C-alpha cells in the first residue's frame with residue numbers, strides 16, 4: 001500500500017520538525033520580540049523557517065531544523081551539546097555557524113558576521129538570508145522599543161554588508177532583500 005511508504009518518510013520529517021518547534025518554544029518561552037505588541041519570540045524562528053519553505057522553496061530538513069533552532073543558543077541557556085544530542089551533528093553545526101558569541105562586544109559581533117558570511121556553508125547562508133529577511137521585514141512593520149530611526153537605518157546598512165557576503169545562494173530571498181534595501185536607499 002502506498003500509504004505505508006508515504007508514512008515512513010513524511011511522518012519522520014513531521015516528527016523531526018515538531019520536535020524542533022517544541023524544543024525552541026520551551027527555550028524561548030519567556031522571551032518577547034521588541035515590537036510594541038510584545039510578540040512571542042518563537043514567532044521569529046518559526047517565521048524564518050516558513051520563509052525557507054514557502055518562499056525560498058528549501059526542502060533540506062537539516063536547514064529547516066537549524067532555522068527553527070537558530071537563536072536558541074545565542075539567546076537562551078541552550079548549549080550546543082543539547083542541540084547535538086537531540087538533533088545531531090549536522091543541525092548543530094549549522095546552528096553554530098549562525099550563532100553570535102554574545103560574550104564579545106556588539107561591534108565585534110557585527111564585524112564578524114560580515115567577515116564570516118562569504119565562507120560559511122550553503123546551509124548556514126540559507127538560514128542567514130532568511131533571518132535577515134525576516135528581521136528587515138519586521139523593521140518595516142514596526143520599530144522595536146527604544147530603537148531610533150537612525151538605528152533602524154544602521155541595521156539596514158549593516159545587513160546589506162552581511163547579505164553581500166551571502167549572495168549566489170537563493171535568488172528569491174536575495175531579490176526580496178534587494179527590494180527592501182532599494183526602498184531604503186541602501187547600497
Ligand SMILES: Nc1nc2c(ncn2[C@@H]2O[C@H](COP(=O)(O)OP(=O)(O)O)[C@@H](OP(=O)(O)OP(=O)(O)O)[C@H]2O)c(=O)[nH]1
Pocket residue numbers: 032033034035044071074100106131134135136138139144155
Ligand atoms: N527587527 C526586529 N528585530 C528584533 C525584534 N525583537 C528582537 N529582535 C532581534 O534583534 C536583533 C537585532 O538587534 P541588534 O541590536 O542589532 O542585535 P543584538 O541583539 O545582537 O545586539 C535580531 O537578532 P538576530 O535574529 O540574532 O539577528 P542578527 O540581526 O543579530 O543577525 C532580532 O531577531 C523586533 O521586534 N524587530
Ligand SMILES: [Mn+2]
Pocket residue numbers: 044070071131
Ligand atoms: Mn534570528
